[in-house]
Amino acid sequence: MESLLNPESNLTSLFSPGASVAGRYTVQRKLGSGSFATVYLVLDSKSKSDEDRKVLKRILVGELKGDETVSSAKEAQLLSSLEHPAIVHFYCSFVELDSFCIATEYCEGGDLDNRIRDRWGTGRLFSERQVLEWLIQILLGVQYLHERLILHRDLKTKNIFLKNGMIKIGDFGVSRILSGSLDYATTFTGTPHYMSPEIFTCSSYDTKSDIWSLGCVLYEMGALTRAFDNQSWVKLVHQIVQGPSPTLPDCFSSELNAILQRMLDKDPTKRPSATETLKTPFIEENVKSLAFQLEDLLDRDLGKSCVSEESAQIAAALEQKVHLDSLRAAAQAQGLDPRERRRLRQDQRAERSKVQKAVDQLYQQSQKKVLKSRRSRKAQASDEGGELGSLDEVDQGSLQQTSEDWDSEGGSDFDELEETVMGSMLALSVEQSCTLHAYQNCLLGILQTSTTDEDQCDTLTEASQDVNMTMSIESKIKHLQQMCVEQLGDDVFQQVYSYLNSAPQQHGGPSDCENDLVPEQLQTWVQDPQHCLMVQQLLFLKEQLREPSDLKQAGIGTLGTDW
Numbered sequence: 096m097e098s099l100l101n102p103e104s105n106l107t108s109l110f111s112p113g114a115s116v117a118g119r120y121t122v123q124r125k126l127g128s129g130s131f132a133t134v135y136l137v138l139d140s141k142s143k144s145d146e147d148r149k150v151l152k153r154i155l156v157g158e159l160k161g162d163e164t165v166s167s168a169k170e171a172q173l174l175s176s177l178e179h180p181a182i183v184h185f186y187c188s189f190v191e192l193d194s195f196c197i198a199t200e201y202c203e204g205g206d207l208d209n210r211i212r213d214r215w216g217t218g219r220l221f222s223e224r225q226v227l228e229w230l231i232q233i234l235l236g237v238q239y240l241h242e243r244l245i246l247h248r249d250l251k252t253k254n255i256f257l258k259n260g261m262i263k264i265g266d267f268g269v270s271r272i273l274s275g276s277l278d279y280a281t282t283f284t285g286t287p288h289y290m291s292p293e294i295f296t297c298s299s300y301d302t303k304s305d306i307w308s309l310g311c312v313l314y315e316m317g318a319l320t321r322a323f324d325n326q327s328w329v330k331l332v333h334q335i336v337q338g339p340s341p342t343l344p345d346c347f348s349s350e351l352n353a354i355l356q357r358m359l360d361k362d363p364t365k366r367p368s369a370t371e372t373l374k375t376p377f378i379e380e381n382v383k384s385l386a387f388q389l390e391d392l393l394d395r396d397l398g399k400s401c402v403s404e405e406s407a408q409i410a411a412a413l414e415q416k417v418h419l420d421s422l423r424a425a426a427q428a429q430g431l432d433p434r435e436r437r438r439l440r441q442d443q444r445a446e447r448s449k450v451q452k453a454v455d456q457l458y459q460q461s462q463k464k465v466l467k468s469r470r471s472r473k474a475q476a477s478d479e480g481g482e483l484g485s486l487d488e489v490d491q492g493s494l495q496q497t498s499e500d501w502d503s504e505g506g507s508d509f510d511e512l513e514e515t516v517m518g519s520m521l522a523l524s525v526e527q528s529c530t531l532h533a534y535q536n537c538l539l540g541i542l543q544t545s546t547t548d549e550d551q552c553d554t555l556t557e558a559s560q561d562v563n564m565t566m567s568i569e570s571k572i573k574h575l576q577q578m579c580v581e582q583l584g585d586d587v588f589q590q591v592y593s594y595l596n597s598a599p600q601q602h603g604g605p606s607d608c609e610n611d612l613v614p615e616q617l618q619t620w621v622q623d624p625q626h627c628l629m630v631q632q633l634l635f636l637k638e639q640l641r642e643p644s645d646l647k648q649a650g651i652g653t654l655g656t657d658w
């Protein structure tokens with residue numbers, strides 16, 4: 096077995112806490128490591144915004160050739176130009192010794208996978224309202240990417256993050272940057288669970304493959320388990336390619352379930368695009384509800400901040416006045432007769448009442464400001480025409496109604512706790528309020544779009560892009576083997592590999608379609624069944640390299656070379 100790179104063995108000290116990277120990033124702590132990257136929370140001393148906390152993703156790449164660096168830089172430039180509230184912002188990429196580094200926005204809420212795992216022990220599902228809020232936000236981000244002819248290609252709960260209670264899709268940049276340039280970096284993620292059937296049956300990948308993955312994410316948000324899951328790789332692929340699509344637990348509405356079924360249609364042409372999904376009447380109703388809720392939240396927040404700003408001014412003025420009053424009173428009282436002291440007290444009372452009036456006046460002014468801003472936002476929405484006119488007609492009563500509708504959908508299987516920023520009673524930070532404004536604009540944009548002028552470019556295929564996604568099986572084998580060694584260690588990998596390779600039919604090897612369980616022997620070596628899955632994939636690929644026709648007999652058809 097050839098010796099393979101271990102990314103953790105080199106350069107670790109360069110990224111240890113307190114270390115400075117590229118003369119501007121100070122490492123705070125390691126956030127975790129994935130299939131081909133280690134992720135750190137860093138402080139950016141040259142940050143142009145208030146946000147100095149960033150994420151630095153380090154990918155060990157060995158030596159880059161000049162043209163590879165240029166290609167990665169071009170890709171990075173494209174990614175850094177993307178600006179959307181549902182997309183993790185990509186700041187820049189650079190090469191530091193033999194690491195390729197990517198700096199992105201930090202999402203303090205962690206990823207959706209962790210959020211779902213946290214629920215496992217509680218037995219409580221997320222409410223339909225929560226799932227819909229997340230789904231709509233993810234759809235907005237995916238729609239934005241697809242409109243710009245960008246495919247994510249790795250949508251999964253681990254790549255969807257939460258920041259200030261709102262969704263941010265991340266990690267789409269990494270594979271894009273690496274796929275075109277580096278030999279052993281690949282679109283392959285080590286997690287086949289979200290891959291669409293067409294990836295296995297033919298070599299095409301288009302926006303509808305992203306939609307399939309999004310369907311898997313939707314199912315997972317609702318059921319807290321993966322849509323397709325099996326410890327045998329071949330059986331997992333069978334499930335994806337030929338098995339029935341799962342349905343959401345009964346407590347979810349039939350409308351949401353119908354959307355899931357469309358997203359998980361085996362035929363990619365029958366899956367709705369992101370825009371079509373957002374324009375489905377059921378989702379569109381919820382988009383409207385969300386837009387109202389956001390408006391309400393932003394109005395309340397504006398009220399809070401106006402009032403608190405004015406209050407601070409008034410309090411400061413009062414404090415100063417009281418101080419001056421007491422100084423003056425003390426000075427005057429010394430040489431005054433009783434009549435003059437009484438007059439002085441009357442004057443002071445009159446002044447206090449004047450101050451009180453000023454306080455009341457200022458308070459009313461700030462209330463008027465809130466109302467004015469609310470009216471002008473509604474007027475603006477109305478001017479923009481289309482469906483926005485209907486927003487104008489909805490009064491507070493119907494807003495209340497909408498919120499109640501959402502609430503009543505909770506059902507007893509759901510956790511009633513409000514997890515989102517919508518339920519927050521706290522005043523918003525400037526950053527939160529900017530994000531919410533941006534989200535609200537996106538929602539209003541959806542309500543304005545008619546189904547006829549929607550995404551013509553939504554049908555793009557990867558082949559139509561100027562990105563070479565094809566990777567030789569040899570390269571995939573090399574990369575996969577490297578990942579197995581990274582995850583299992585050299586010795587364990589060799590044990591598992593020889594065990595599965597020696598008698599695949601008995602041991603859940605590549606040709607085994609019956610056995611779902613990791614054999615006991617393997618469990619003593621490997622704690623995470625996912626790692627066995629990777630070794631099975633490796634064996635499967637090697638088998639494909641030797642005898643491709645055998646795979647047809649295994650019932651999978653031609654395995655595409657694009658995954």
Ligand SMILES: Nc1ncnc2c1ncn2[C@@H]1O[C@H](COP(=O)(O)OP(=O)(O)OP(=O)(O)O)[C@@H](O)[C@H]1O
Pocket residue numbers: 126127128129130131132133134150183199200201202203205206253254256265266284285286
């Ligand atoms: N922008 C971010 N903000 C906050 N945490 C992040 C961010 N990006 C990654 N992380 C965290 O860093 C850890 C490693 O992430 P990484 O994307 O490298 O691997 P992964 O998604 O877990 O696996 P894979 O590489 O197989 O996709 C995860 O716990 C992830 O939640």
